[in-house]
Amino acid sequence: MPRALFQSHPYHLVEFSPWPILMANAVFSMMAGGVLYMHGIAHGFTFLILGFLATLFAFILWFRDVTTEGTYLGDHTLVVQKGLTMGVSLFILSEVFFFISIFWAYFHSSLAPTVELGSQWPPRGITALNPMTVPLLNTILLLSSGATVTYAHHALIEGNRGAAILGGALTIVLALVFTGLQGLEYVEADFTIADGVYGSCFFFSTGFHGFHVIIGTLFIAVGLYRIIAYHYTAEHHIGLESAILYWHFVDIVWLFLYAAVYWWGSDGVFG
Known part of the structure; x- marks a missing residue:
């Protein structure tokens, strides 16, 4: 009891x-x-x-x-659930400031590139990735995963367990494809993390975001298992809600990364 x-x-x-x-x-x-x-x-x-x-x-x-x-x-209980939600929200807030520090480093160098960087961004000798290829596809995949996980959430609330499982499974598939394409992009890139401040900023920002995607994927996978195991009900699924909140944060960060690092910081914009 x-x-x-x-x-x-x-x-x-x-x-x-x-x-x-x-x-x-x-x-x-x-x-x-x-x-x-x-x-x-x-x-x-x-x-x-x-x-x-x-x-x-x-x-x-x-x-x-x-x-x-x-x-x-x-x-x-309801009081405990409110406390857990507040804890997850504060954790995500701390992650927001973590990524703010990364963007701060990126814009510090890109807005006023020094002589050592060739007074240009991307620095001389660096060929930036085309934002209209894999990065754009990854943007579509990640935004689609945000839609599918929201679909799973609403299906669970409405008592449609099958649709909730389908939405969670689709989210995991999209996340895995995103991660695989991110790894392929790293392999195909003409620069590395050792190539000055550009390489450091690029791989540090996208790499930590990729790490967050992996953590979020595991988070949602556990939530999917718990739906299958009848742990969650329409009224009590705080773990899944926390995973979805975290996943939407990952989505939003990627939009800023795509806009700033891939598109705004590409050769086509600065060149």
Whole structure:
């Protein structure tokens, strides 16, 4: 029987859990392993892999407990759901400022290119990607995925479980195609992250966005599984709503990236 039935308040009092301290140590191990690996220290890569696996292990088990609390124990009351939504919203706000710092670096160099850059943007010797090819296709794919995930959300609210599963599956397919094309674009690019400030800004901005796409895809995949497993109902699906909110943020960031980095920063605009 849900524990919330025996409480005189709607708040969730979290029980003692080993996952926060395990996660902290795992993330520290992964970071230390990454530093050792980049400095060529022996067994640094092994340390990095072990830290990553430990982080993944803690992540899965921690969210397993959260899923159990919300789905089977009834701990995610309306008040708790509001708190979770606020937490996700503040997390996305922090991500907004993270990408603002990236755009700040990009515009700092592109609006007033220095002599070292050839006083032009893209810098001399850099051939920017054509914004009307793969980047435009990726824009269409990502915007389409925003439509399909919204379709899945409304279908779930209306009790149409089949349509919700279809919308979630289509979103994942579109996201995977987007990620694959992004990787192909990196392989085909004439420049690398080592090619000055342009390469650094390009791969840092699009690469971190791609990382967010991968995280969002996993987020939605878990939501799709939970729809299939009857975890979500028309009235209670806070996890899926959080995933959709995150995915729309990823969509919006890509629009700014496409407009600024691909189109505005291309040879056709500046040349």
